[in-house]
Amino acid sequence: xxxxxxxxxxxxxxxxxxxxxxxxxxxxxxxxxxxxxxxxxxxxxxxxxxxxxxxxxxxxxxxxxxxxxxxxxxxxxxxxxxxxxxxxxxxxxxxxxxxxxxxxxxxxxxxxxxxxxxxxxxxxxxxxxxxxxxxxxxxxxxxxxxxxxxxxxxxxxxxxxxxxxxxxxxxxxxxxxxxxxxxxxxxxxxxxxxxxxxxxxxxxxxxxxxxxxxxxxxxxxxxxxxxxxxxxxxxxxxxxxxxxxxxxxxxxx
Numbered sequence: 211x212x213x214x215x216x217x218x219x220x221x222x223x224x225x226x227x228x229x230x231x232x233x234x235x236x237x238x239x240x241x242x243x244x245x246x247x248x249x250x251x252x253x254x255x256x257x258x259x260x261x262x263x264x265x266x267x268x269x270x271x272x273x274x275x276x277x278x279x280x281x282x283x284x285x286x287x288x289x290x291x292x293x294x295x296x297x298x299x300x301x302x303x304x305x306x307x308x309x310x311x312x313x314x315x316x317x318x319x320x321x322x323x324x325x326x327x328x329x330x331x332x333x334x335x336x337x338x339x340x341x342x343x344x345x346x347x348x349x350x351x352x353x354x355x356x357x358x359x360x361x362x363x364x365x366x367x368x369x370x371x372x373x374x375x376x377x378x379x380x381x382x383x384x385x386x387x388x389x390x391x392x393x394x395x396x397x398x399x400x401x402x403x404x405x406x407x408x409x410x411x412x413x414x415x416x417x418x419x420x421x422x423x424x425x426x427x428x429x430x431x432x433x434x435x436x437x438x439x440x441x442x443x444x445x446x447x448x449x450x451x452x453x454x455x456x457x458x459x460x461x462x463x
Contacts, residue, residue, distance in 0.1 A: 211241055211242050212251070212325070212368050212370065213243055213251065214227055214242060214251050214252075214253070214364055214368070215231075215251065215252040215254075215320040216253055216309070216356045216357070216360070216361070216399065217252055217254045218354055218356065218357060218360045219354050220248040220352075220354055221354070222276035222336065223254065223354060228252075231437070234423075234424040234428075235394065236426065237424070237428065237434060238424070238434045238437065238438065238456075239456050240456070245335075245389075251368065253355070253364065255359050256360070256363075256364070256397055258353065258358060259363060259367070260348075260349075260355045260363060261361060263359075263363050263393055264318075264348060264359075266393065266394075267318060267392050269426070270352065270392075273293070273305075273319065273403060273427060274305075274318060274319050274392070275316055275317070275318055275319075276303060276304055276305075276307075276308070276316070276317055276319070276345075276346065276421065277303065277308040277309070277312065277316060278303040278308070278315045278316065278317045278342055278345075279303060279312060279313050279315065279351075280299070280302050280315075281285070281351070284296060284302070285300070285302075287301055288300050296319065296337065296342055296347055296381060298341070298342065298343055298344045299317070299343060299344030299345050299347070300344060301344060301345060302441060303317070304317075304319065304345060308314060311338065313351050314349055314350075314351065314352075314353040315344060315347065315350055315351045315361045316347075316348050316349045317345040317347050317348065318348050318359075318392070319345050320340040320343070320344060320345050320346060320361045320388065321340060322338070322340050323340070324336045324337065324338045324384075325337050325338070325339065325383075325384035325385075325387045325388055327378070327387060327401060328400075328401075329400060329401050329402065329403055330400065330401070330402040331402055331403055331404060332380070332403060335380075335383070336384075337381070337384025337385075338384065339382060339384050339385040339388055342349060342356055342381060342384070342385070343381075343385055345372065346358055346359070346389065348365075348386050348389075354391075356391065357434065358382060358385060358386060359364060359389060361386065362386050363391045364391065365390070365399060366390065366394075366395055370399050371399050371400065372399055372400045372401075372402070373399050373400070373401050373402070373403075373410075374404065375403060375404075376400045376405075376406045376415065377403050377405055378405060378406060378414065380403040382397060383401055383403075386398075393463075397440050401420055402420070404445070407444045407445070409421070409437065412425075414439050421440065425436060434451035435454060435455055436453045438453070438454050438455070438456060438459060439451050439452050439453045439454035442454055442459050442462070445460060447462045448462070
């Protein structure tokens with residue numbers, strides 16, 4: 211298990227958030243591989259790495275990377291209401307040769323073609339990034355590197371070979387495999403996308419909505435073992451929510 215601080219969005223990150231995350235992991239007894247070195251792997255410190263990687267893609271073919279001045283509102287106005295389906299970027303700025311000094315926003319072209327992969331839960335999958343999302347935004351108008359681009363490079367740098375994440379990121383897999391290949395990774399990691407734990411109304415759990423986090427459970431007197439057992443039951447790793455140790459949960463894998 212690797213620890214990565216995904217703080218690519220500088221406008222939403224706070225030092226206290228990171229401190230709280232590290233304290234919660236320590237309290238639970240979750241020690242990442244690499245120890246303290248893992249704690250220093252922060253996306254906000256890797257801007258030069260991401261910049262150099264984007265330049266490598268552009269060096270292979272200049273038209274693969276281009277400047278984009280479109281706002282989310284502009285894209286929605288053109289694409290319209292897709293009825294819950296992901297909004298596809300229509301390629302408005304592709305081929306316009308926009309002056310790069312106007313905005314730091316950059317996109318990587320997604321050519322036609324499918325990306326097949328096997329998911330441990332869902333089985334054989336096939337996605338077409340060009341039809342799903344269109345050209346991928348890798349840096350936004352505020353100068354932030356996007357999740358889609360940063361995690362691909364970080365997975366390569368950290369030697370990640372298995373990615374376990376929620377179903378809400380399943381649709382991102384094809385475009386990330388495509389980006390990784392453009393960056394020289396021939397064999398993608400193994401993916402496992404699991405169901406999300408949701409609230410009674412079907413919405414995802416969210417700190418921004420004030421949903422209970424580990425800090426609140428600690429304050430309420432829960433032990434690490436109780437939290438682990440409860441989480442294991444919700445995730446389907448245990449038949450009941452009785453207190454469990456990390457060693458006991460590890461055996462379920």
